[in-house]
Amino acid sequence: MHFAQTAIEGGHSVLMLDVGHESPPPVAQGATFDELKERLDDPVGYLLGSDFQGVTLPGSGEFYGLPPSKDFVLAPRREYVLKEWGFASLASFGRGGLAEAWTGGVYPWTDAELADFPFGYQDLLPHYEEVARRIGISGAVDDLAPFFPSHADLQSPLRLDVHSERLLATYASRRDSFRAGGCFAGRSRIAVLTAQHEDRGPCTYLGRCLWGCPHAALYTPRVTLERLFARPEFKYVGGSYVSHCVWDGARRVSGVVVVRPDGTEETVAADAVALAAGALSSARIMLESVRRATGEVLNLAGLMDNQQILMPFLNPGMIGKATNERDYQYHQVCLGLSTPDPKHYIHAQLTTLKSAMAHPVIQSLPMDLASGTRVFRLLRSALGVANVNLHDTRRPDCTATLERAERGPWKLVLNYRPAADDAAQISAATRRVRAALRRLGCLVPPGMTHVRPKGASVHYAGLIPMGGAASPLTATAEGKSRDVEGLYFADGVTFPFLPAKNITFTLMANAVRVARAM
Amino acid sequence: MAEGGPGLEREARMFARALIGVQATPYVIRQYQRAHDSLPLAPVNGFNRVLMVVAASGPTLTRIADAYARIFARRAILRRKLVVMLAILESSTPADAAFKPRGSGLGAWLALATAGIGAVLATVAGVILMGPLHIVSRIAAGRV
Numbered sequence: 001m002h003f004a005q006t007a008i009e010g011g012h013s014v015l016m017l018d019v020g021h022e023s024p025p026p027v028a029q030g031a032t033f034d035e036l037k038e039r040l041d042d043p044v045g046y047l048l049g050s051d052f053q054g055v056t057l058p059g060s061g062e063f064y065g066l067p068p069s070k071d072f073v074l075a076p077r078r079e080y081v082l083k084e085w086g087f088a089s090l091a092s093f094g095r096g097g098l099a100e101a102w103t104g105g106v107y108p109w110t111d112a113e114l115a116d117f118p119f120g121y122q123d124l125l126p127h128y129e130e131v132a133r134r135i136g137i138s139g140a141v142d143d144l145a146p147f148f149p150s151h152a153d154l155q156s157p158l159r160l161d162v163h164s165e166r167l168l169a170t171y172a173s174r175r176d177s178f179r180a181g182g183c184f185a186g187r188s189r190i191a192v193l194t195a196q197h198e199d200r201g202p203c204t205y206l207g208r209c210l211w212g213c214p215h216a217a218l219y220t221p222r223v224t225l226e227r228l229f230a231r232p233e234f235k236y237v238g239g240s241y242v243s244h245c246v247w248d249g250a251r252r253v254s255g256v257v258v259v260r261p262d263g264t265e266e267t268v269a270a271d272a273v274a275l276a277a278g279a280l281s282s283a284r285i286m287l288e289s290v291r292r293a294t295g296e297v298l299n300l301a302g303l304m305d306n307q308q309i310l311m312p313f314l315n316p317g318m319i320g321k322a323t324n325e326r327d328y329q330y331h332q333v334c335l336g337l338s339t340p341d342p343k344h345y346i347h348a349q350l351t352t353l354k355s356a357m358a359h360p361v362i363q364s365l366p367m368d369l370a371s372g373t374r375v376f377r378l379l380r381s382a383l384g385v386a387n388v389n390l391h392d393t394r395r396p397d398c399t400a401t402l403e404r405a406e407r408g409p410w411k412l413v414l415n416y417r418p419a420a421d422d423a424a425q426i427s428a429a430t431r432r433v434r435a436a437l438r439r440l441g442c443l444v445p446p447g448m449t450h451v452r453p454k455g456a457s458v459h460y461a462g463l464i465p466m467g468g469a470a471s472p473l474t475a476t477a478e479g480k481s482r483d484v485e486g487l488y489f490a491d492g493v494t495f496p497f498l499p500a501k502n503i504t505f506t507l508m509a510n511a512v513r514v515a516r517a518m
Numbered sequence: 519m520a521e522g523g524p525g526l527e528r529e530a531r532m533f534a535r536a537l538i539g540v541q542a543t544p545y546v547i548r549q550y551q552r553a554h555d556s557l558p559l560a561p562v563n564g565f566n567r568v569l570m571v572v573a574a575s576g577p578t579l580t581r582i583a584d585a586y587a588r589i590f591a592r593r594a595i596l597r598r599k600l601v602v603m604l605a606i607l608e609s610s611t612p613a614d615a616a617f618k619p620r621g622s623g624l625g626a627w628l629a630l631a632t633a634g635i636g637a638v639l640a641t642v643a644g645v646i647l648m649g650p651l652h653i654v655s656r657i658a659a660g661r662v
Contacts, residue, residue, distance in 0.1 A: 034618075037611045044549045047609040051556040055605045059593045320626030323619050358617045359604040368585035368644075369600050370537050371637035377620045378630045 001096075001224035002131060002508045003276050003490040004234065006515035013233045017258055017268065019093035020238035021072040023100065023222070026214035033207040033355035034325050047211075047357070056360040066101050069211045073101045079241050079259055080281075081409045087303070087416035087455040089280055095238070096221040097278060098458050099504055103209075103330045104190040104218050105349060106137050106505035107148045112342035113391075113499035118467030118477035119513075121149060127509035127516070129153060135219040135508075136197040142186035143179070147336040147345060147501070155194045157187045158203060161327040163318050163352035163384060168333060170440045182338040183436045188331045188349060191219040191505075207355035209329040237268075244289040245273055245487060253486035256285075257292075272518070276490040276511060279303075279460035283400045283493055284412045286464060286473075289484075291402060291410070299401045300473060302394030303416055304462040304498040309388040309430055310450040312361075313442040318382035327354040335386070337432050344391055346429045347500040348436075353383040364448065384442070388433050390425055392498040394462045416454050426451055459503040461492035468496065479514035490514045526551045529574065533603040536573075536580035538616035546613065549606045557602060562595050565655040569596040572648065585637065586644030590652060 004014045027046060028039045037043040048054040049068030056065065066073060073094040080091060092098040108128050111121045132153040140157045141150045160168070171178055171185040178185065193202045203217040216223050228234045240258040246267060247253045255269040275282040283300050290298050331349035339345055353361075358376055361383065365372040397417045404410045419425070434444045466475040466489075474482050475494045481487035490511040492503055530550040534542035542550070553559070562570050573583040573596050580600075587594040607613040621629045 034614065037609060037614050043611075044545075044606055044609045048605055052553045052602065052605075053556075055553070055557065055602055057557070057593075057601055058597050319630070320622040321619075322622070357605070358608050359601055362604060363597075363601050366588065367634075367637035368581045368588055368640045369597075369604055370581045370584070371633050371640060373538055373604070373616065374633040375630065375637070377617060378626050378633065380617075380619045 001221045001228065001511075002134070003274055003511040003515045004228055005134070005224055006130075006512045007274075007518060008228070008231055008233045010515060010518065012518070014228075014235070015268070015270070016228075016234070016236045017240040017242050017256065018095065018236065018238055019077050019241050020095040020236075021075045021093055022095050022238075023072045023212070024069055026212060029214040030204075031206065031208075032325050033211075033329075036208065054357070056357075056363070058363055067211050070101045073098065077241050079243070079409070080284075081411040082414070083403065083411045084414045084455070085416065086418070087305070087414045088453040089305075089414060089455040089460065090458050091280060092278070093241075096225060100220045100222065102220070102504060103349070103351075104192055105331070105502040106132075106135075106189050106191050107347070107501040108151060108509075109499050109501060109506050110147065110149060110342065110345075113345070113497070113501070115343060116467075116497040117495070124506070124509050124513065125149075125151060127512040128505065130512050131505065131508040134224065135191050136193045136200065137189060138192050138194045139189035140187040143175070143184045144186035144334055144336050147184065147338075147347075148189050154189075155197075158190070158192060158194055158328050158332060159205070160332055161352055161354055162321060162323065163315060163381060164332040164350070166315065166318060167350060167352075167440050167442075174439065178436070178439065183432070183439075184336040184338070185440075186334060186336075188334045190330070190332075192328065193217045193219075203328060205326040205328055207325055207327055207329050210356070242277065242285055244285055244292050245275075245484065246289070247293065247484050247487075251484050253484050272486045272488065274488040274490045274514070275493070278491055279463060279493040279495075280400065280412065280414070282489060282491055283463040284402075286481075286493075287400065287402050287412070288410065297402050298473065299399050300463040301396045301399050302462040302465060302496075303398040303400055303414060304392040304394060304460070304495070305416075305455050306392055306457040306459045306498060306500060306503075307390040307422070307426060307454065308452040308457045309390075309426060309433075310452060311386040311388060311430070311433060311437070311444055312448045313384050313386060313437050313444050314379060315382045315384065315440075315442045317441050319379060321381045323354060323381040325355055329354055329356070331387070335433065335436055337429070337436070343497070343499065345500055346388065346390060346432065347502075348386045348388045348433050350384055350386050353380060353385075386433055386437060388429055389457065389500040389502070390429055391500045392461075393419065394465065394496060395419065398462075400463050414455075418454065459492070459498060461495035461498045461503065464489060464493045465496040466494035478517040479510070488514055488518065526554060529599070530603065532574060532577065532580060533600055534607060534613070536577035536584075537600065537604055538607060538613060539577075540607070540613050540616065543610070543613075546603075546606055546610055549610070550603055553602045553606070557598070559595060559599055559602065564659055565591060565652055566595040568651050568655050569594055569648070572651070581640045582643045582647055584644075585640035586648035586652075589641065589644075590648075
């Protein structure tokens with residue numbers, strides 16, 4: 001989206017080819033989460049889905065999945081066939097992509113985190129600021145500023161929920177001791193408005209962010225897409241699954257081949273092609289393009305994704321405290337844990353439980369469901385979860401390639417092997433976050449910490465790295481393919497390193513940077 | 519156990535009472551029946567059947583069977599059905615009130631202790647009642 005907007009502002013015309021499954025329209029726009037149950041004719045249909053796909057049955061492994069209103073984000077496309085080893089990826093063919101289901105964390109990366117990139121923070125800063133100006137970001141410059149450099153266009157932070165306020169107050173009362181231990185706390189930086197921004201109003205605290213903000217106060221890429229629809233230089237063709245790029249004898253790109261919903265293939269001519277399908281799909285398109293052009297099946301190395309660890313916690317000081325159903329639903333507090341090598345910074349977002357479905361938590365309690373429901377009500381305002389993120393590096397044994405069973409379709413094959421020190425990293429991070437939570441007055445119940453499978457964070461990156469030596473299957477610092485003239489990469493496929501902090505803000509800023517350099 | 523509409527209706531009423539002590543509304547019953555068309559809530563055989571028979575005998579026995587299943591048969595059909603009912607109840611009014619925060623100060627801690635004791639008693643009763651039935655069921659199935 002941001003590549004397209006920037007390219008148009010730079011005088012180009014843009015044709016966007018996208019599968020683009022559409023989202024359902026928002027319902028009961030002014031209703032809070034609880035009011036939805038009164039105002040909707042069929043609240044169960046909305047909250048749990050027409051096929052009850054929103055029910056978390058015992059043994060599902062995750063506390064929460066996407067709600068039915070976000071089913072379009074992960075709706076499949078039959079041409080995309082995948083085989084994975086050691087990886088559990090998600091792919092989106094929804095209009096707006098995976099960020100339609102994000103939690104809005106926007107954190108600029110530091111010079112240390114960009115050390116492997118062909119540019120530093122100051123080079124990226126104007127592009128971060130351009131994105132901040134477009135999408136609207138709220139937050140504060142606090143103790144986390146060394147980890148989240150400040151930038152222009154930062155709106156004041158959201159009103160804190162009671163539990164988050166207590167966590168930050170506890171941190172403030174022991175601030176020196178926390179900092180001495182390399183633990184820093186502060187406000188999350190989030191793509192949520194707290195003041196009017198163009199045609200979007202501020203957050204009205206309906207507590208239904210997970211189901212989709214009905215006022216678009218929480219930014220998603222569809223906001224930008226809606227603006228692009230108003231531009232005469234922009235054309236959008238939905239239902240288009242990009243199979244591969246085509247190029248001429250001089251290896252200059254001449255267009256792409258798309259598969260229409262009825263299965264027919266069509267070549268679409270273009271002067272330049274920018275792949276922004278997400279790291280996995282962009283890599284697949286590149287692999288398929290080479291296979292179609294040369295018959296060669298390549299192997300791309302360096303697949304990355306953040307390891308995530310979910311640590312439910314209980315704050316005994318919150319037991320019996322009132323909660324407000326009119327609260328922002330996602331994380332409002334972050335923990336930053338410094339490390340000897342600043343590239344290996346550990347990032348944790350703390351989400352306190354406000355409006356949410358209760359049954360996934362109740363069934364995880366070690367008791368019958370009736371007792372669990374009583375206990376849950378009493379503990380509800382004291383519960384939260386820390387989402388801990390770790391960095392990842394490009395390694396030769398984490399790969400993407402194509403494979404075909406006899407007469408079957410070509411499949412994208414992903415192979416991910418954890419780093420040699422993976423278990424030690426997880427263990428050290430878990431220990432440090434648990435200790436930090438304890439000092440914040442919280443308990444981490446034993447046995448409930450969940451190390452998510454590799455690929456679950458959907459922060460994919462790294463298969464066609466930018467910068468570095470001019471070798472095949474790499475990109476220039478400006479995101480241009482070194483293999484095919486006129487082909488650009490505008491997503492995470494070119495990232496040579498993956499810091500612990502959420503990727504999306506840097507994806508957007510880099511897309512702006514690549515488009516401006518075109 | 520309850521394989522048809524009336525059976526599921528009885529089951530829905532029983533489970534709503536057992537879980538949060540309310541009468542299931544016609545809407546809740548309808549949704550519970552509809553969930554059986556979409557979710558893996560069958561087949562009810564072997565020990566699953568034993569659990570369902572016990573659970574269908576009254577709200578207290580539902581809790582006892584569930585407490586046992588939580589530890590020894592976490593993915594049992596009974597437990598899945600109860601989770602489905604829980605999800606439906608929390609998604610609809612007026613039952614959703616039973617999931618909202620409650621208690622304050624010392625009262626909250628006392629209520630917590632009471633709920634904890636109730637959970638322990640249900641589990642002990644479950645082990646005493648369901649344990650032998652589980653063993654017999656496994657023997658009958660030739661798995662011991």
